[in-house]
């Protein structure tokens with residue numbers, strides 16, 4: 001089961017999150033038939049998205065993270081909501097390589113205007129990309145270490161990560177402790193497979209956490225698409241246009257990139273749609 005543990009450490013000045021997203025990443029690999037680089041890139045982005053979704057404050061909150069390659073030949077996108085339903089896809093050249101480009105993060109709390117942060121990225125190291133992002137765009141010192149460990153057959157053996165975020169007013173001493181602690185997680189997927197998410201907290205942060213201050217959440221790979229949702233989207237094209245497509249192509253076909261599901265609407269479905 002996927003887990004996200006959250007707690008405060010170092011005199012309650014630093015927020016610690018530890019994630020085990022092995023099952024979630026395996027689901028993504030299966031849905032999108034990922035291998036090697038594409039499994040690592042999407043897996044790491046899904047883990048970061050699970051972390052950021054766990055930080056959402058409003059019931060209607062949502063977050064999306066998109067990376068686009070410099071030449072526009074590929075992209076990867078993930079999104080999540082307050083229920084920690086995480087989904088994503090990777091396409092084009094990003095399936096094989098990402099040598100820099102742009103990162104865009106949209107955080108929507110469901111009330112005010114969404115926060116949009118963007119920055120240039122230098123490579124494909126998601127931990128570095130997100131650490132830079134938090135520093136540049138949100139101006140919150142945050143150390144992100146995420147990883148995916150794959151077997152030869154592209155099954156995910158372990159995935160997850162550790163995130164330490166400094167709260168306002170963190171002392172120099174506790175900053176140094178946080179930095180030193182991150183040195184233990186240069187290979188986060190290895191750490192997850194060795195200790196497990198809870199084991200990481202008990203092993204590396206023993207004595208720093210209050211038992212009752214430990215939150216446990218369960219992210220999962222779940223797409224929020226539905227036939228009804230796509231009905232609403234295609235209806236905006238209008239009855240005539242949809243019937244014309246049916247005549248020409250036999251049916252209106254819509255594809256959800258996030259869960260690789262096809263929705264097919266035949267002429268009778270279109271007529272019913274406008275009959276309501």
Ligand SMILES: [Zn+2]
Pocket residue numbers: 223224225226256257258259260261
């Ligand atoms: Zn879907």
